Amino acid sequence: MSFEQLRHKPLVALERPRELVIACAPLRSNVNLSRIARAAGCMGVRKLIACGAAKVIQKIARNSVDEGDGEIADGDEPGLEISVHRTLAPVLRDLRTDGYRLVALEQTTNSRSIFDFRFERKTALVVGNERSGIDEESLRLVHDVVEIPMYGLPYALNVGTATSMALYEYCRQFPSG
Amino acid sequence: MSFEQLRHKPLVALERPRELVIACAPLRSNVNLSRIARAAGCMGVRKLIACGAAKVIQKIARNSVDEGDGEIADGDEPGLEISVHRTLAPVLRDLRTDGYRLVALEQTTNSRSIFDFRFERKTALVVGNERSGIDEESLRLVHDVVEIPMYGLPYALNVGTATSMALYEYCRQFPSG
Numbered sequence: 298m299s300f301e302q303l304r305h306k307p308l309v310a311l312e313r314p315r316e317l318v319i320a321c322a323p324l325r326s327n328v329n330l331s332r333i334a335r336a337a338g339c340m341g342v343r344k345l346i347a348c349g350a351a352k353v354i355q356k357i358a359r360n361s362v363d364e365g366d367g368e369i370a371d372g373d374e375p376g377l378e379i380s381v382h383r384t385l386a387p388v389l390r391d392l393r394t395d396g397y398r399l400v401a402l403e404q405t406t407n408s409r410s411i412f413d414f415r416f417e418r419k420t421a422l423v424v425g426n427e428r429s430g431i432d433e434e435s436l437r438l439v440h441d442v443v444e445i446p447m448y449g450l451p452y453a454l455n456v457g458t459a460t461s462m463a464l465y466e467y468c469r470q471f472p473s474g
Numbered sequence: 475m476s477f478e479q480l481r482h483k484p485l486v487a488l489e490r491p492r493e494l495v496i497a498c499a500p501l502r503s504n505v506n507l508s509r510i511a512r513a514a515g516c517m518g519v520r521k522l523i524a525c526g527a528a529k530v531i532q533k534i535a536r537n538s539v540d541e542g543d544g545e546i547a548d549g550d551e552p553g554l555e556i557s558v559h560r561t562l563a564p565v566l567r568d569l570r571t572d573g574y575r576l577v578a579l580e581q582t583t584n585s586r587s588i589f590d591f592r593f594e595r596k597t598a599l600v601v602g603n604e605r606s607g608i609d610e611e612s613l614r615l616v617h618d619v620v621e622i623p624m625y626g627l628p629y630a631l632n633v634g635t636a637t638s639m640a641l642y643e644y645c646r647q648f649p650s651g
Contacts, residue, residue: 302608335631340626341625
């Protein structure tokens with residue numbers, strides 16, 4: 298079998314818009330937020346909710362973000378929409394009202410391995426702060442907690458890496474949206 | 475269901491050492507290499523091969539890397555061993571000789587979606603440069619090429635993000651090593 302590089306391969310078309318929303322607690326690092334934005338854009342996610350002093354760094358996020366006029370320079374696909382809120386819990390209450398299944402990425406009592414978890418299509422993936430994770434009030438609002446098994450040092454994934462893995466798993470379960 | 479944060483949860487024990495090796499082409503960014511090292515350490519990978527002017531940044535990789543004396547400060551687990559070579563192709567020849575299945579992460583002719591791909595346990599995951607990907611000589615040496623489907627802008631994942639997703643998929647298929 299021969300393999301030749303293909304640059305700019307056509308995108309995989311989704312049969313319907315992704316119903317996954319990513320909701321981030323206030324993060325320490327806008328680098329991490331921007332990496333999450335880039336991964337989310339690539340995977341066809343339409344909505345990222347950030348909290349606190351969040352600002353996407355375009356050099357890292359690349360052109361994943363819809364600038365708000367609905368026009369993307371080099372294509373017709375809608376980009377990722379990012380909204381910024383002060384704190385996480387009110388965001389989660391709104392998402393619950395809108396019918397999202399709230400799935401937190403965290404290590405908690407009663408958390409389940411992501412390897413065995415079936416996502417619902419309409420899911421909000423809830424991501425915690427790099428140091429403090431997801432606050433108690435927010436944890437009381439989520440339906441499920443999933444964790445990525447840890448096998449070795451340094452015992453904790455970077456928040457952008459962990460979010461990307463969970464995003465991958467969701468997309469694996471819903472390859473067509 | 476109630477969820478309370480657990481810090482420093484015990485590691486998941488592997489039934490056997492991971493037989494996954496990650497082999498990276500010369501990368502532009504030691505930040506990316508270091509993020510791969512951190513993710514690999516967390517997932518129990520024992521061996522990362524870097525090429526070119528590779529240097530792991532400990533602040534990013536955290537304490538994933540075995541410093542060579544076999545002693546890790548806060549545990550008995552062996553850490554990740556990193557070796558650095560000049561170029562990728564000779565590394566791949568050696569891995570082939572050692573019986574590894576060489577799986578490149580790239581978009582090529584004949585590449586397959588990672589969603590449908592079954593890894594062999596003894597696999598070397600081959601990762602390309604941020605801009606130029608995997609060179610032709612190296613592509614001639616691999617057995618398979620897998621790609622992560624792209625659904626939207628900016629059309630290309632960061633190399634550390636893509637590697638983390640592929641690493642996740644391998645571990646999902648071999649949760650106990």
